[in-house]
Amino acid sequence: MSEPTSKRSATLLCHDDEAYRENRGAVVPPIYQNSLFTFPDWEAIDQAFSQPADAAIYTRGNNPTVTMVEEKLAGIAGAERARLFASGMGAISSAILSCVNQGDHIVTIRNIYGPAQNFMRQYLGPKCGITTTFIEGTAIDQFEAVIQSNTKLIYLESPASLTYELQDLAAVARLARTHGIRTVIDNTLATPLHQSPLAQGIDLEVHSASKYLGGHSDLVAGLLLGKKTDLDTISLTEQAWLGSKMAPFEAWLLLRSLRTLPARLRLHQEQAMALALFLDQHPGVRKVYYTGLPSFPQRELADRQMRGHSGLLSIELSTDDPTKVRAFVDALDLFKLGVSWGGHESLVYAPLISYLREMGQEAFRKSGIPAGLVRLSVGLEDVQDLQLELDNALKKVQ
Ligand SMILES: Cc1ncc(COP(=O)(O)O)c(C=O)c1O
Known part of the structure; x- marks a missing residue:
């Protein structure tokens, strides 16, 4: 090398x-x-x-x-x-x-x-x-x-x-x-x-x-x-x-x-961390998956082999009811609904959407992926706007 x-x-x-x-x-x-x-x-x-x-x-x-x-x-x-x-x-x-x-x-x-x-x-x-x-x-x-x-x-x-x-x-x-x-x-x-x-x-x-x-x-x-x-x-x-x-x-x-990768990554990480900490305390959320959280289960390994985190996190809603997962996703507006991640814009995706289509309800239940799992790609918008929108959408699932 x-x-x-x-x-x-x-x-x-x-x-x-x-x-x-x-x-x-x-x-x-x-x-x-x-x-x-x-x-x-x-x-x-x-x-x-x-x-x-x-x-x-x-x-x-x-x-x-x-x-x-x-x-x-x-x-x-x-x-x-x-x-x-x-x-x-x-x-x-x-x-x-x-x-x-x-x-x-x-x-x-x-x-x-x-x-x-x-x-x-x-x-x-x-x-x-x-x-x-x-x-x-x-x-x-x-x-x-x-x-x-x-x-x-x-x-x-x-x-x-x-x-x-x-x-x-x-x-x-x-x-x-x-x-x-x-x-x-x-x-x-x-x-x-x-x-x-x-x-x-x-x-x-x-x-x-x-x-x-x-x-x-x-x-x-x-x-x-x-x-x-x-x-x-x-x-x-x-x-x-x-x-x-x-x-x-x-x-x-x-x-x-x-040219802007280091600056963008810094802001993606900072905003994702702020939202992960907020969501971690939210009654509408059962679990937050984010490598930067102090409670991340592999904290020691993350600190040893990574120099930073990202804007990507997942949350498990406090409900597994597919109609409520859908209501949460549809209540978001700044978080656009789409499959990719890592862009300037915030995105939301629920694996339930494609898995139910491809696997059917029974196979999805057996796959071990929580029905209420939602992935968020935190973009470069004002983080307070993003937090407010998530808070309002979560009220729909409580
Ligand atoms: C972790 C990961 N690896 C690879 C890919 C595939 O990359 P591409 O869509 O550029 O073919 C994706 C795309 O979503 C991804 O999320």
Whole structure:
């Protein structure tokens, strides 16, 4: 792994020094909005073909605007190399496929992001004979207990989706190494600013850049970080052949977003903490799930492996009555109803909506997800307005 950059993250994200010098002092670099790069002669194109992971030949492989953002992201994550994808799922599926072959076994966490889970259960299983064991993942012996001779990948998401359980990254990385198993983590929630999995020994780090990295709900993007040899191989195989490279305009938008990432994250966290503390005392709420709360069950581990928290929290309403959960969600206005998170706007989502549709009432009851669970993505609005709105909506469920 390369040494962390000598500049601190906020400074690195704020300036595009090289592009500034090359582009007449333009404070925002222009976009290479082209699919193709041509060459003056045979020798020049031959030279480019000899470095396929680095050369800009065709934008499905490399594009200078995309490369510029990749270098910036590798710098803040302490990674040798970064590659940007058309979506978070593009990065996740390529990372997983790079680690497993037909007949292999994966160990992962029960609460990973739904489509990543479906990729393992509904695609890798039936099409490739790759089996997956889902565990809670809060203790290292749970991993030890399910490792098989054909286990080739441990796939983590810490904090995990919806209820934010953590895995001990350094301990899992050590265990995996002793068994020759690759490790991948979805680090979307913490972002590279608040958690550094590669420094703890994890092999590959994936992100949905559609969340905090993008931050304005106007782009869909994925990021993969790791060693140069791994990333170069993936970029020339899974990424190139499945065609999931990020487009230059998306990269340019992402570059715009990254300039304010440290400031946005600070405010998301501050506001989420204020609301988590308020909701924790509210009679309309049975339980608050937020990694920043002093009462968070894995407080010591969170303090050891994370540098900060996020704007994402979940609450369990004091009722399991679906009509009241619906009334609570419908009473919100500033919190828009939608599936994503990490943007400037506050969002609400109740897993009950999709789970009831996909699983049916009986299966949902057995899944262990509380019927009254509601996820809140705390945005950048005035926090007092957000608190007042939550208080009024909670009165409808009491
Ligand atoms: C934790 C997590 N990982 C990955 C993804 C997938 O990212 P994308 O929507 O950019 O494909 C999401 C999207 O919601 C997510 O929440």
